[in-house]
Amino acid sequence: ISQDKLSLLIFPFMYLYLNITQKGISYFKHCSMRETPLTEVNTKNMMNQFSSISSFPNEEMKPLNEGISYVKKSLTRGQSAWSYNLTKLIMPSETTRSALNPSGSNNQISENINNMNNKHNIKKIPKQMDFEQWLVGIVDGDGCFSFSKEGTRYWRFTFKVGQSNYNLRLLYFIKSMLGVGEVNTPNTEKNEAEYRLRRIDLIIQYILPIFDANPLLTSKYFNYMQFRQAILIMNDSSLTSVEKDNLISQIKKETIPINYIAPIWSIINYKVTSKEEAQKVMSKSWLVGFTEAEGSFYIVQKSAERLVHAFEITQKLDRIVLEAISFILPLNVINKKTYFTVITTKKANIVLIIDFFKNTMKGMKSLEYRIWSKSFSTKKQDYLTLLKARNLMRKIRQIRLLPNFKVKKS
Template identity: 50%
Template sequence: MRETLLLGSNSSSYLYKHKHTLKINMEEKSLLTWRQFAWIQNKLNFIHQRLHVEHLKKHFSLNFHKQTLTENNEIFYQWLVGFTDGDGTFSIVNQNNKWSLTYKLSQNTYNLRVLHFIKKQLKVGSIYIETGGKQGHYRIRDLTTLESVIFPIFDKYPLLTTKQFNYMKFKEAYKILSNSSLSKLEKDNLINKIVSSKPTENYISPIWSIVNNEITDFKTASTVMSKPWLVGFTEAEGSFYLVKKSDKRLVHGFEITQKLDKIVLTAIKYLLGIKTTVKITKSGTFSLVTTNSRAIENIIKYLKNTMKGMKSVEYRIWSRSFIKHKGDFEKLEKIRSDVRIMRLKTNTLLNMNYTKEV
């Protein structure tokens, strides 16, 4: 369906040209043994904890514009969980016969500012740029920091995708490494079992059990998924683009894809007022896509003044072109052409600058 991206794909490298854009800122698995996976405390406590949060989530959703990500920690935490569900990893690695745990968020360097925003909010962690300057990573590896900063956030606001399974493995591995009563051999054996464990093919994050793993309308979707989470997830995974429907017709499109977790896209569909169903692509991934004008209007209204990284700039260009130039093929074609040229120039400039700095 989608032929040509305007901007906003996960791999896009468009950078909006304003006075700050081209200035590069360089500062900035209880033990899991042979038993089945043990979730947070037990299922009843887990669900009770999440339901206790529901009042807060509704409040945050209603006041998202008044209390921004920088003014309300709980909003930021939910946003961060959404962003992590999109672009985060919890890795358990054995290197040089030593185990390490890393919480990491990765972005194209054109969107490095969102990583600096996260670092500023959490006040911990580090940012590094890969050789060549194309990818930036925010990471936390210190075990004490993981325990004091990261675990409280993801325990209070569980991940909604399969990454919840990875997080629980990650946390179990931390408990093993922190257990001074275990020998190195015992730790190695236990963590190797954790690393080898895989989610089932139809795995669904336990939090969805609140609605019996079924999303049928806005109410059931909003029971689990908060607005800050969805904004964060969209910031990581959403695509805003123009698609050519005919020789003289360009329309606005929005898409989110996932390899797993169809239930997540179904909930997003209801929250954003998208009428199309979640489909399976030829590559076997799930996709939620729309070019319907009413749905695009809903998305524009929902996301207005919410995002923090370069995706917010991409969203503004996309939304303004819909409001001002919907149906104007010449105007939209020029915008698309300008974006292509800008993308090429920006990529070249960024790579040159990061090569010099690194």
């Protein structure tokens, strides 16, 4: 690849970078402060601006306990004990329930879920499987379900997705698809941005149905189940504030078991031995979302005069997730002292990875991927050419918002 060709690629991105850093984040103001939040169409249009750039060779390139029954003991003399049964609310879809419990007792589980959903007015939103699976992948990587006590008996619930603040476009894409919530930059100095939803009724209406129908694959499933149980208790008008506080406090005390594995993996008996088994649990849309949250496209120094393309995903927990990824993508699982990783630098594998992620990502990682993939060739590559591409990717990742930057509230 000639340096002139790479320059055709680099100049538009460098212009974007300089426009951001020198003109007060004008690009992000365009994306994040518009009256209409960034949509999937707008995201694709932005990336299509660079599609005419000179092309390069090979451009394509243990589970949560069955349930928890919380028994409220008499709080005052004369009150009788009662049971708030949250048994077996972990199976979200008919297919999944059948796979996880072939004994035939799924009808009762389904009835329990339907009864609770009806009781708490959980409404299904229109099915958008690709987006929902992508969102679950994002949340498995960078999402958070949290609840904490404020005051004497009030509990605050938050669904949140965090990103570096140069990736506001991903957060606005989530907001535009869900139609609820807000995007904030709580600390520009720490390079933090977040999509957040706190209203209990909206979480129950819009968030729970997605994660009930599309189970989380990581240990965050445990946190989601705690969150789900607690928020439905908080929304139960038949309970007193004291009863709610006692029940939610019990849930909050639960700790995740050692070596916990999300129950969705029971479909394949908690062991991945082939690509076919991995794909029974892990969809492409989920993997794209998870990669946007946790993956890394980069160029690494192999020797004094040799740079190569690399792809990597790391995790501190959930080795089974990386094992499944290693079957879907040509990667090797490596155990480090404090984390697990899947990684490859082989050219044949990079070609497959480029093809897998082409035209899939929604956030700023799509820009990193575009530079990374277009600078790749199966032939011997010029060191200076790859050095320019690596430096450009590093500069893009160093973009920061101005300290006084404020997100416009819609």
